[in-house]
Amino acid sequence: LKTLLTICITITTMAVFAQNPLDFGSNIRTADPSAHVWNDGRLYIYASHDIECQEDFWMKDWHIFSTDDLIHWTDHGPCLSVDDLSWADNFAWAPDCAYKNGKYYFCFPAGTGFKDRVNPKNSTKWMGIGIAVSNSPTGPFKDAIGAPLWREPYANDPCIFVDDDGTGYIYFNGGGDYMVAVLNDDFLSVKGELKTMDMGGYKPKREGPWVFKRNNLYYYTMPEDNRVLTYYTSNTPLGPWKYHGVIMEDEHESNNHHSIVEYNGQWLLFYHRWIDTGDACPNRKRQREICAEYLYFNEDGTIQPVKRTAE
Ligand code: FUB
Numbered sequence: 001l002k003t004l005l006t007i008c009i010t011i012t013t014m015a016v017f018a019q020n021p022l023d024f025g026s027n028i029r030t031a032d033p034s035a036h037v038w039n040d041g042r043l044y045i046y047a048s049h050d051i052e053c054q055e056d057f058w059m060k061d062w063h064i065f066s067t068d069d070l071i072h073w074t075d076h077g078p079c080l081s082v083d084d085l086s087w088a089d090n091f092a093w094a095p096d097c098a099y100k101n102g103k104y105y106f107c108f109p110a111g112t113g114f115k116d117r118v119n120p121k122n123s124t125k126w127m128g129i130g131i132a133v134s135n136s137p138t139g140p141f142k143d144a145i146g147a148p149l150w151r152e153p154y155a156n157d158p159c160i161f162v163d164d165d166g167t168g169y170i171y172f173n174g175g176g177d178y179m180v181a182v183l184n185d186d187f188l189s190v191k192g193e194l195k196t197m198d199m200g201g202y203k204p205k206r207e208g209p210w211v212f213k214r215n216n217l218y219y220y221t222m223p224e225d226n227r228v229l230t231y232y233t234s235n236t237p238l239g240p241w242k243y244h245g246v247i248m249e250d251e252h253e254s255n256n257h258h259s260i261v262e263y264n265g266q267w268l269l270f271y272h273r274w275i276d277t278g279d280a281c282p283n284r285k286r287q288r289e290i291c292a293e294y295l296y297f298n299e300d301g302t303i304q305p306v307k308r309t310a311e
Contacts, residue, residue: 020309021275021289024065029054029266031288032094032208032215032257034159039099040139042066043263044099045270046106049078050288053281055116059092062108064138070263070292079139082110087147090287091127091156094208094257095135098160098168098187098269105187106132106295109156110148127156130170131188132170139212144188149285153194155179157257160187161211161218167239170199171220173206178222180238186276198240199232208257214267217301219260220245229271231303248306252286260295268294269306 024030027295037043045065051058060215061081067073069262082089088110095108111127118157128148132141148155148284153175160183161169170190178197181190197220204224212219221231227250232241250256258271274286281287296304 003134003242020066020069021294022073022292024073024075024290028063028075029287030063030065030290031272032157033259033290034094034210035261035263035268035270035274036097037261037263042068043070043261044097045290046079046095046136047290048092048094048257051052053191053284055283057093058090059090060090061092061134062095062106066138070268071210076138077293079134080108080141080143082104084132085130085143088128091125093127094157100162100166100168100185100187101136102135103135103187104134104139104141105144105160106134106139107158107160107174108132109158110254111156119151126151127154129155129158129170133188149190150194153179156211159209159211161213161271163213163237167237168203169211171209173209176206177203178206178209183198190195191305195224195238197217197238200241200243202243205232206256208287210245210259212260213237214262214297215301219303223256223258227253229256229258229269229306233301234287244302246305247303248293248308251308254286267297269293269295 005308030047034046049063061078064076065073091111093109096103111124116122132140133144155172155174158172171180181194184191196298207227208223210221218237219233222256229248252274254274267305272288273291275289277287293306
């Protein structure tokens with residue numbers, strides 16, 4: 001039985017690796033995967049949607065994909081668009097989703113801006129974080145507040161971590177710092193002040209935090225300077241955090257954005273990669289696609305560095 005199990009795991013591993021970038025069965029470009037396993041036993045990815053050949057990350061909607069075998073994926077289509085929002089019309093960036101009391105809370109950054117290509121100093125850009133709710137993990141989601149959670153500071157890349165006692169924490173890039181707030185029970189507002197996180201004095205560029213818990217240890221993971229995936233640990237979800245080093249090196253001097261989740265007893269790292277798309281775009285050789293790798297922990301809870309499987 002043990003041999004059979006090993007063969008099955010090996011075949012599944014090979015299949016996932018062979019599939020990178022993941023085949024969602026649609027031709028859209030994807031990035032910023034936030035993976036979750038909900039009560040129905042499926043694994044869901046809440047993702048950004050890159051417009052073909054886009055420049056400047058002017059993105060307009062978010063997509064959800066799900067699977068029950070890590071090989072066959074369902075594209076559930078766009079779950080929300082900036083066109084559905086009264087307070088933003090651009091920058092549909094890295095989202096996340098949380099589950100509480102029978103409802104799914106889709107948490108997303110969006111904003112407004114103007115780019116003056118002649119006089120870049122005249123350009124403007126603002127981003128905030130909104131929350132949309134649905135009774136289904138695949139939406140459609142409806143903006144539940146009709147406004148961002150706050151206007152100051154500028155904020156993007158939210159990650160919601162729900163602890164075993166049901167308390168929700170929202171982590172995000174807030175005006176240049178990694179910040180955190182405790183969510184109220186409604187998951188539509190925050191309790192008390194937004195807090196700047198102490199990352200041991202180090203100030204990398206602050207996008208894409210992802211927090212998870214394993215064996216009572218909290219892991220704070222990030223694309224350091226938007227590129228190299230690194231991690232910290234703490235005995236509390238609010239830190240103080242201890243730096244441990246690199247999970248995944250950068251590639252093509254381009255951004256990365258990830259999530260980490262356990263599925264059927266196996267830890268997985270989802271991330272995006274800049275894939276060579278040849279002459280598909282006039283000004284760009286590479287575009288983003290979501291990939292996955294298996295993730296392994298050492299006995300002491302540290303994470304083994306992950307290599308990307310072949311493009
Ligand atoms: O996809 C838009 C932005 O690029 C994300 O919000 C960042 O994390 C980076 O991946």
